[in-house]
Amino acid sequence: GENVEQHPSTLSVQEGDSAVIKCTYSDSASNYFPWYKQELGKRPQLIIDIRSNVGEKKDQRIAVTLNKTAKHFSLHITETQPEDSAVYFCAASSQGGKLIFGQGTELSVKP
Amino acid sequence: DADVTQTPRNRITKTGKRIMLECSQTKGHDRMYWYRQDPGLGLRLIYYSFDVKDINKGEISDGYSVSRQAQAKFSLSLESAIPNQTALYFCATSDFGTSGRNSYNEQFFGPGTRLTVL
DSSP states (O other), rough: OOEEEEEESEEEETSSEEEEEEEESSTOOEEEEEEEOOOTSSSSSSEEEEEEEOOOEEEEEEEEEETOOOOEEEEEESSSGGGGGGEEEEEEEEETTTTEEEOOEEEEOOO | OOOEEESSEEEEEEOOOEEEEEEEESOSSSEEEEEEEEEETEEEEEEEEEEEEEEEOTTTTTEEEEEEETTTEEEEEEEEOOGOOEEEEEEEEOOOOOTSOOOOOOOOOOOOEEEEEE
């Protein structure tokens, strides 16, 4: 069935370093790839998304890249700050317009 | 501000009890979803609805049922709760896609309901 794999499950970086989270998807018909951030005790919120007709998208310190041939996409956070600490989820739209989420990555940014 | 709300926010119940979780939204969105979140498993889709007359099963629908009472309301029921249904449950909404059923837009999540089944 449709599947999204996300790695790593936990990631610890020093403040100011970069962080990269990677996801792969199984359904070649997927055409929308959002990333959500969930702070402790809060609801997930969209931070950036990319559609299949674009290879890269950037918004200030965060960027997402998409490789449709390899069926993988990545989230890049530069100049990390303590407030970037959260759980990050990738997702891919599958047939029928629903989202399939990855397992999540717990990012810890140490001051 | 337009929002997605869930009731109750916390619930402790016993095995075999019937439980209903409610979701309401003032965003005017057509699409609504129910997810459960478990540590290490991410967000898994239980049911989704693209309009009042449309109900679809997600990845893990067994043991759950839903009702779309109106555009703004989508309820999740556990007919006979069991301990492995202990989880954090989220409702979400989104706009209708711009290019048909397979198009997708940002999902807005409710605050979540923490359910414990003893």
